[in-house]
Amino acid sequence: MSADAVNKANKSEKSYLKSVDEIPNLASNLADIVQNKCPHNPNVTCSNCRLNELCLPIALNNSEISQLDEIVERNRPYKKGDHLYRQKDDFESVYAVRSGSFKSYVLSAGGGSRVTGFYLPGEIIGMEGIASKNYANSTQALEHSSICEIPFTQLEKLSHQLPNLQHHFFAIMGNEIAKDQQVHTLLSSYTAEERTASFLLGLSSRYARVGLSPTRFLLPMTRSDIGEYLGLTVETVSRILTALQRKGFIEVNNREIELLDPAALRNIISDSE
């Protein structure tokens, strides 16, 4: 499924990494899961997870990691479109993306929706529900994806026992707050082109973080999702991507993106500041 999918656009003979799943060492575990050989593969633990340097276990020692392992629930994989939770559901858990990607969105009465975030492997979902005890948005898989569910009351208990974990979870939340404030600035003062450039660069570094190419990747989301996230219409997103391509900064083929000149993209943003 994902094998042939990858070289769909192979004009000559392209074939890219489709997601973190295809990093060799991850693939072994993930292949099992995807093929349903073992939806709760006991071999996939925080200790042996490729993402443990980015995710919750960072800064924990081995014995601490095994304690964390015990509270983490590794659910069956999610199909494209499956919901992790819906707006107003009781808040129970935060989730760490193991593979694939997710989007969070809120619906407006007029039938429209706005995307509040995209989540890639190693990132934490659901923290907006902690205070109100209800999730404030709905979150669904953008592609076939797998998740580690971390029941929050247990995470709190364990954080109480492990100062490192408490410290790190404070840091994760603080980071989310810092990121949200950057987005605030982006939305309140950037032009459509600046927003789009910034979005691409952001994805780039997030892909790099999980060991994928920072210059060539597949967008897991639609143009419409991007627009709803950046406060632009689909048409504008499409136009801007075309324009960036014409300038030679990027190459776009449907969901496939190559950053030909990341520095030029950075200039788009900093020139205006």
Next chain:
Amino acid sequence: MSADAVNKANKSEKSYLKSVDEIPNLASNLADIVQNKCPHNPNVTCSNCRLNELCLPIALNNSEISQLDEIVERNRPYKKGDHLYRQKDDFESVYAVRSGSFKSYVLSAGGGSRVTGFYLPGEIIGMEGIASKNYANSTQALEHSSICEIPFTQLEKLSHQLPNLQHHFFAIMGNEIAKDQQVHTLLSSYTAEERTASFLLGLSSRYARVGLSPTRFLLPMTRSDIGEYLGLTVETVSRILTALQRKGFIEVNNREIELLDPAALRNIISDSE
């Protein structure tokens, strides 16, 4: 002072509630501070603070509150324009607003600035610095204000000892994340009028929370600050306020705002959704 203050309508003899300082019971403590009788008034503790139901001590028992009291530093008051911290300063503490108000902002290279948040009594400032160990914005007083400084490493230590405090601080951060996502939606899909209405209603409920009138209050920030926060120009903010006044929804006199028809303001927002 606060009694007559309320009837501002008398153009002849204006004198309004200027801030939470003027609530009778708060005034006593604050007056001391403002007059520098006692910049670290020992009587002002978390236990007897009027804000303790909104701020950090919520959900703590008496003995826990006194432990919190011990790590809280009650600094000298800040004058209008004084900085709590500046962008890139080492992160040391989070701050709870005791009286007055603050704004956080980031500068852009072009000399402009964007406001990332406003903070009223009982609200927590500085959490964006937790992860990176540096503050991500600069924060300054909008009027004469006082602050409780909470050194973060000590807060972490105490949170480790007091599960209630850990729980509550997770909730405070979660709430910040949820709020930031609402702002994301606001900035990415609301019109200028919707943003302004939403801003006024937000201020209204935050003032109500600290015991001030939800329908009549003074804006501590300039039109320009509001614009930089909402992603609008000063001119637009000014025009929208005038327009809302002409519609009879609000009355504006410089910094003084009265919400004549809060329901109408709510409709502005929900009509469009």
Next chain:
DNA sequence: CGTAGTGTTGAATTGAATCAAGTGTCGTGG
């Protein structure tokens, strides 16, 4: 009392939205 900062209002401009029409792509079921 003067001046810098703050706020208002108007006219012209413009970036992005909207409206519209089309092509491309993918998953499904016959």
Next chain:
DNA sequence: CCACGACACTTGATTCAATTCAACACTACG
């Protein structure tokens, strides 16, 4: 395996909300 339908994406023409530019009034503070 192909054909169909639904969705995703692109491109163009037009409109419009908000910005920009400009001029002026207010106020508040030293």
